[in-house]
Amino acid sequence: MSDNLARHFNLREDVTFLNHGSFGACPRPVFEAYQAWQLELEREPVDFLARHLTENMRVPREVLAAELGCGSEDIVGVVNATTGLNIAIQSLDLKPGDQILTTDHEYGALEKTWAFVCRRTGAEVVTVNVPLPLTSAEGFADAIRAGITDRTRVLFLSHITSPTALLFPVETLIAEARERGIWSVIDGAHTPGHIPLDLTAIGADIYSGNCHKWMMSPKGSAFLYVRPDVQGMIDPLVVSHGWTATSKEPGAKGAFGNSPYIDEIEMQGTRDPSAWLTVPKALEFRAEHDWWAVAAQCRDLAQETRARMEELTGLPPLCSPEFCAPQMVAMPIPECDPQDIHDTLYARYKIDIPVFRWQDRCIARLSVQGYNSRPQMDALLDALGELLDLGVTPGLRLA
Structure with a gap:
């Protein structure tokens, strides 16, 4: 790698930073674009938040959707993958005895999310121990399949695991889950910008990933993807101006002219959307270099x-x-x-x-x-x- 690449980052020169996976690092040109959005917000807050926000928020969705192989109405900006997954997970209609099938390699915050949801709904988590070393896609799939029962309602997997940095071959299991009527929920926190990602081809019902890690946008930029035929069941964590009592059937319009799925998640009170608005600049930086x-x-x-x-x-x-x-x-x-x-x-x-x-x-x-x-x-x-x-x-x- 060229030593010139380091000059594009704001990292301290006296520290050897080998922890990009935790929070990422934002290149200088992207960070400058981030600050420019913040300055524009502060110069005329009403114009920014009341007149142009819906239009501005649409641009990152369209650009990112093209990068990730999905429709722009199927992806919405959130502050981090944990938030995106919480929105989706807490929307699922789970009942006592339902099972969530997952692995022993998942991120701790999401393990707590599932524990919270199970306490509220009476569902239960079933954890599969993935045999190590991982050397076979079929061996991985067999281990997960062995945990499926007639009570399995959700398959929850990391695409790239946080503690063990494994790239799980999730596609086959997602397809099998759909055939069985099992929701597939994928934690893609480490995936965007790390490996080429085609959300339509992967086929998950729900997928959330961070843009601030390997895509190198500012902290506070992530996405939630939900397949069109599942979007109707998604509820916001925060009910605000984006919520509407109208139908969530395909083709319905939300409070701000997008789908209810988009508007209810996107418009949740006053917040600084600058990190999300900078995603196109991050993709531009990546392409330029x-x-x-x-x-x-x-x-x-x-x-x-x-x-x-x-x-x-x-x-x-x-x-x-x-x-x-x-x-x-x-x-x-x-x-x-x-x-x-x-x-x-x-x-x-x-x-x-x-x-x-x-x-x-x-x-x-x-x-x-x-x-x-x-x-x-x-x-x-x-x-x-x-x-x-x-x-x-x-x-x-x-x-």
Whole structure:
């Protein structure tokens, strides 16, 4: 990767930032566009929010829909994927005894969402343990199928998992779920901008993803996609001016002239929509810099670093390369105090990377973006080698 790419970001020069997967990082030109929208809002708030907001909000929907292979009336802007999934999940008509089938690799916030919904509805979560290492799409599908019963109402999967950075092959299971009358709800928080995404081809009933992570728009920009024939059951989390008592049948119009699905989610009181309005600029930046080519280089560097770490530790990987998120890898490390390692990496080496315990494994989750470099990977491996006493230099006390 070219060192020139780092100059496009506002990241601190004294920190080796290897944690793009958590919150992303916004390029300077995109951030400047974000600030320009905020300034326009402050210069004439009534004109911005009362006269032109509906028109302005439509543009990111249209541009993003073209990027993601779906209709512009099927996608709506939300502040993050957790919010989008909460809107959809809390709209589902679940009853006592209904089952939500999911895996042991899901994001903690959504596990809490399902626990909340189950407490309210009497439904229950059924968690499948995905066998590791993940080396077969059919093996993955078989593990999920084994959990399906006649009470399964929802299939909830991450497309790219947060703790383990696995790329789940979800398409076949989504198609099978539809055949069985099971709603498919996909957590795509890490997917947009990370891998090419065609929402129509994937076929999920509900899919929510972040634009502020790998698409590199500002924080507070994400989307909720709902298939047209499912949109009628979606209710907003916040009832405000966008809500209407009119029919939600296909072709119905909402309070602001869009579909009720769009208007009820989009118009929920006074808020700053600047991050969402900047999504077209983020896509423009990516196109100008041929970011899919950049991403391919990042993938190679991530996989090379993963292999080097495996050689250093002797620990097996969580998956074969085709099931690894291209730019994000979960690297098993020897038994340790993960918080101690995390804190010392930052305090002593100024390396920002998540280190945590997942089930019975200690993991360092590496993200590689266009501003990263091979010398930074060398610095990470040297630091971990020292702290984990892997034959580099004796380091910290291990738990």
